[in-house]
Amino acid sequence: MKILGIETSCDETAAALVQDGRHVLSNVIASQIDIHTEYGGVVPEVAARSHIEVILPVIHQALDQANTTWDDIDGIAVTHGPGLLGSLLIGTMTARSIALARHKPLYAVNHVVAHTFANALIPQTAGFTPDLFPLLSLSASGKHSDLLLFESPLKYRLLGQSRDDAAGEAFDKVARLLGLAYPGGPKIDQMAPLGNPNVFKLPKANLGGSYDFSFSGLKTAVLRQLQAAVGGDFRTHSTEIPARLTDQQKHDMAASFQQTIYETMAGQLHRAYVEFQPKTVVIAGGVAASRRLREIVSQQIPLEMNYAPMQYCTDNGAMVAALGYHLAQAGHSVDPLTLKTNPSLEV
Numbered sequence: 001m002k003i004l005g006i007e008t009s010c011d012e013t014a015a016a017l018v019q020d021g022r023h024v025l026s027n028v029i030a031s032q033i034d035i036h037t038e039y040g041g042v043v044p045e046v047a048a049r050s051h052i053e054v055i056l057p058v059i060h061q062a063l064d065q066a067n068t069t070w071d072d073i074d075g076i077a078v079t080h081g082p083g084l085l086g087s088l089l090i091g092t093m094t095a096r097s098i099a100l101a102r103h104k105p106l107y108a109v110n111h112v113v114a115h116t117f118a119n120a121l122i123p124q125t126a127g128f129t130p131d132l133f134p135l136l137s138l139s140a141s142g143k144h145s146d147l148l149l150f151e152s153p154l155k156y157r158l159l160g161q162s163r164d165d166a167a168g169e170a171f172d173k174v175a176r177l178l179g180l181a182y183p184g185g186p187k188i189d190q191m192a193p194l195g196n197p198n199v200f201k202l203p204k205a206n207l208g209g210s211y212d213f214s215f216s217g218l219k220t221a222v223l224r225q226l227q228a229a230v231g232g233d234f235r236t237h238s239t240e241i242p243a244r245l246t247d248q249q250k251h252d253m254a255a256s257f258q259q260t261i262y263e264t265m266a267g268q269l270h271r272a273y274v275e276f277q278p279k280t281v282v283i284a285g286g287v288a289a290s291r292r293l294r295e296i297v298s299q300q301i302p303l304e305m306n307y308a309p310m311q312y313c314t315d316n317g318a319m320v321a322a323l324g325y326h327l328a329q330a331g332h333s334v335d336p337l338t339l340k341t342n343p344s345l346e347v
C-alpha cells in the first residue's frame, strides 16, 4: 500500500511516498528556514505564502522520485493540526482537492502523533509491528513537548506535555541570547561540546510527580545569569547580551542549558519507563535530532535504543504517510469535502 503524506503545519513544505508504513520511496522537504532566519523566527503570513508557492512542485517531485503515478497511490494523508492556521490550510486544501479529483481516500493526521512514526521508518522498528507495543515516546519540537504511551499504533494517550514553552522553543530563545541564528537547537548542539556544563547552575522545574514539562523558568534563569555574567542586572536588555559575552561564556551557557533541559526530558522519560514498562522507547521531533539528547537517553533507558535519521526527526511528509498507513489499515478515512484544520488540535 502506497500513501502520499503531506505536511505544511509550520515552516516546512513536505511530501513523501511511503510503502506499507515503513519503506520511504521519496521524502521531499522544502524548508523555509532561510526566509525566516532574517526575522529570528517563523512569520506565519510569510510561511503560508511560501507553502502556496511550492506545494505542487514538492508533491510532483515526491511522485517523480518514487517513480509513481497517481494510479499507483492508495491514499493521501495530511497534517490537519496542530500548527499555524494559514500553513495548515494550504496542505489540507491541497490534499482535499487531490483526493476529490483523483478519487483517493483521505486520512487526517495529528502532527504531534505523526512525529513518533518517524521511528517506523527505520529498519529496527519498521512499520511499528504489534510486538513493539506498548511503546513510549518522547516527542519534542519547536511547538510541543509530549510524553505519549502507545498501546498500538492508533491507541495512545498523553502522559504529559509542556505547560509553557516547548523544548525547541526554549532552545530557539536561549540561542538568540547567545547571538545564534534561528533555529537554535542545532547550533547549541554544535556549540555545547566546547563548554563546561557545570559553570552555570540552572533550575529544573518541580512539577510534583506529574509527567508535564515546564521550561519557561529555565529560560528566565538563563537570561538572569547572562545579565549577571556581562556585569548587568535585570534591566539589561536581552539584545545587548550577545555582544558583551565572551566566546567561553557562550560555550559554557550552551553546555549548561543543554545539559539541564536534556536531563529533565530524559528524567521524565525514565520515570515513565519505570512506571509503564514499555517494550519499546523512542524519541521524536526536531529536538530528538540532538546527539547529546540521544547519548543521555541511551544512558538512562535499559533497552536497545534506535534513533531515526535527522531528516525524519524534523518536520517531513514520510512520518505523516507512515501514520496514514495505519489509519488506512483501520479504515479511518475522512470526507474530503468537510475535513477541517485545527491549529490547536490535541492528542
Ligand code: KG4
Binding pocket: 010, 140, 141, 142, 143, 144, 167, 168, 169, 171, 172, 183, 184, 185, 186, 189, 285, 286, 287, 288, 289, 290, 291, 313, 314, 315
Ligand atoms: O519538529 P520540528 O522540525 O518542527 C516543529 O514541529 O516545531 O522541530 C523544530 C525544532 C526547533 O526548535 C529546532 O531548534 C529544534 O527542533 N532542533 C534541534 C536540533 N535540530 C532541530 N534541537 C536540538 N538539537 C538539534 N540537533
Ligand code: ZN
Binding pocket: 111, 115, 141, 142, 285, 286, 314, 315
Ligand atoms: Zn513538528
